[in-house]
Amino acid sequence: MNSTPDTRQRILSTARELFHANNYADIGIKQICDAAQVQKGSFYHFFPSKRDLALAVIEDMADDWAHGFVHEAFDQALPPMERLDYLIDAAYYWQKAAKDIEGRMPGCLFGNLVLELSTRDDVLRAKLSAVFDKTRLRFEETLQQAVETGALAPLDTNLTAQAMLAYLEGMILLAKSRNEPELIQHLGPAIKGIRIELSH
Amino acid sequence: MNSTPDTRQRILSTARELFHANNYADIGIKQICDAAQVQKGSFYHFFPSKRDLALAVIEDMADDWAHGFVHEAFDQALPPMERLDYLIDAAYYWQKAAKDIEGRMPGCLFGNLVLELSTRDDVLRAKLSAVFDKTRLRFEETLQQAVETGALAPLDTNLTAQAMLAYLEGMILLAKSRNEPELIQHLGPAIKGIRIELSH
DNA sequence: CATTGACTAGACCGACCGGTCAACTATACT
DNA sequence: AGTATAGTTGACCGGTCGGTCTAGTCAATG
Numbered sequence: 001m002n003s004t005p006d007t008r009q010r011i012l013s014t015a016r017e018l019f020h021a022n023n024y025a026d027i028g029i030k031q032i033c034d035a036a037q038v039q040k041g042s043f044y045h046f047f048p049s050k051r052d053l054a055l056a057v058i059e060d061m062a063d064d065w066a067h068g069f070v071h072e073a074f075d076q077a078l079p080p081m082e083r084l085d086y087l088i089d090a091a092y093y094w095q096k097a098a099k100d101i102e103g104r105m106p107g108c109l110f111g112n113l114v115l116e117l118s119t120r121d122d123v124l125r126a127k128l129s130a131v132f133d134k135t136r137l138r139f140e141e142t143l144q145q146a147v148e149t150g151a152l153a154p155l156d157t158n159l160t161a162q163a164m165l166a167y168l169e170g171m172i173l174l175a176k177s178r179n180e181p182e183l184i185q186h187l188g189p190a191i192k193g194i195r196i197e198l199s200h
Numbered sequence: 201m202n203s204t205p206d207t208r209q210r211i212l213s214t215a216r217e218l219f220h221a222n223n224y225a226d227i228g229i230k231q232i233c234d235a236a237q238v239q240k241g242s243f244y245h246f247f248p249s250k251r252d253l254a255l256a257v258i259e260d261m262a263d264d265w266a267h268g269f270v271h272e273a274f275d276q277a278l279p280p281m282e283r284l285d286y287l288i289d290a291a292y293y294w295q296k297a298a299k300d301i302e303g304r305m306p307g308c309l310f311g312n313l314v315l316e317l318s319t320r321d322d323v324l325r326a327k328l329s330a331v332f333d334k335t336r337l338r339f340e341e342t343l344q345q346a347v348e349t350g351a352l353a354p355l356d357t358n359l360t361a362q363a364m365l366a367y368l369e370g371m372i373l374l375a376k377s378r379n380e381p382e383l384i385q386h387l388g389p390a391i392k393g394i395r396i397e398l399s400h
Numbered sequence: 401c402a403t404t405g406a407c408t409a410g411a412c413c414g415a416c417c418g419g420t421c422a423a424c425t426a427t428a429c430t
Numbered sequence: 431a432g433t434a435t436a437g438t439t440g441a442c443c444g445g446t447c448g449g450t451c452t453a454g455t456c457a458a459t460g
Contacts, residue, residue, distance in 0.1 A: 021319065022319055022320060023225070023315075023316050023317070023319065023320070025223070025224075025225030025226065025316075026225065026320060104318075104319045104322075105319075106319060107315060107319075111315060111373055112315045112316070114373060114376060114377040115223075115307060115311060115312045115315040115316065115373060115376065116223050116225075116312070116315065116316045117223070118304075118376055118377060118379070119221065119222055119223065119304045119305075119306060119307075119376075120222060120223070120226060122379075125377060125379065128377050129377045129378050132374060132377055132378075159386055159387065160390075162374065162383070162386075162387060163367075163371075163387045163390045165370075165374065166367060166370035166371045166373070166374045166387055167363075167366060167367045167370050167394075168370065169369075169370040169373050169374065170365075170366035170367050170368065170369040170370025170371070170373065171363075171366045171370070173311055173314060173315060173366070173369050173370065173373065174332060174362065174365065174366045174369065176314060176315065176318055176319075177314040177318055177325060177328050177329045177332055178329050178332075179318070179322075179325065183362070186359055186362075186396075187359065187362060187363045187366055187396070189396065190360075190363045190394050190395060190396050193393060193394065193395055194367075194390050194393065194394065195390060195393055196386075196387070196389065196390050
């Protein structure tokens, strides 16, 4: 059955790394193939085009993101609002680690791709939007639980969740512009204070 | 003296538009020249390279940004905190207008460039960072005035200003991912509630 | 009128891009 | 054993990229 060793996954992983550490346009298929030790023909056996690779990378990363980073950060065992501290911490350490290795803060792959590609490819844009929406749900359920436990006064959980996600992405963007992961630590705490009231 | 008509500025403006509506990598020099009705030779007479054009575009836009959008939004005649409402409004209408014309929300040119290029070109990154810092100052002076007038309890004006800027950029990013400028309207009001306390 | 120098014109260049293809190999099933 | 099929190889393609270069225009100077 499993005749394919792991070529496809190897392409996927190295492409993800390269896209994340650089950007989409600057990374050529040749470069991905060399890094993954795969020939071009093999690449096109698994992916019809670079664009389809991008779609696959987004899905692949979204899975890891959901089951790794997000899952850990939104640990159900923790009191709801504490999860947000945990999230900020996780974001910081991740960016810090990447910077220590590469010398530059890569930022959020999804955010990067949104700003680079969503004006030119609507399908990609929609896919990235869906990833954000899935993440937003984790914020929202956290907020709902915080409201239920009385840790938070009632508010518009949907919009507030979006606002928090926006703030997270914005912090990462600003930190990337300064190549200073520490900015996430400094600005992070304010995420808990963001509120959008229920309308009427 | 001024023998040059406006060729340089025409290149600059069309490059800015094209970079903003698309992205840096996708726009070739040929395309800029065609749109600006300029020949390649002329282009390279004014700009040594595409990268130098990018630098010039950032400066050019930063000036307009400072004297236009930011200047209007941070109108000194308005009560400090009201300026933030004005800013959100301005951001929304700008993105909305662009979407109505192009069909797609372009986002913030500076934010776009940061995420696309700051991992590969540190000088560009620094330049963009400086633009953000200049904008941050307008937030900060607004906050200081709000504290002075008693509209706001004392807080860390520097970090809060950065947090607000991050939130603004994050909103725009999220809105772009959904191609919905309206998101800025919905999330915008929360910007006034962002606070980072003075440490110790 | 000659010279200068900023500016324009556009053919041209090598490099590299995403993508194709025909030939080949290794495995799986009959 | 025979054959289909999944996977691999790497030469190859047309097009476009950023950038170069030579020839020439034109207005201001002497």
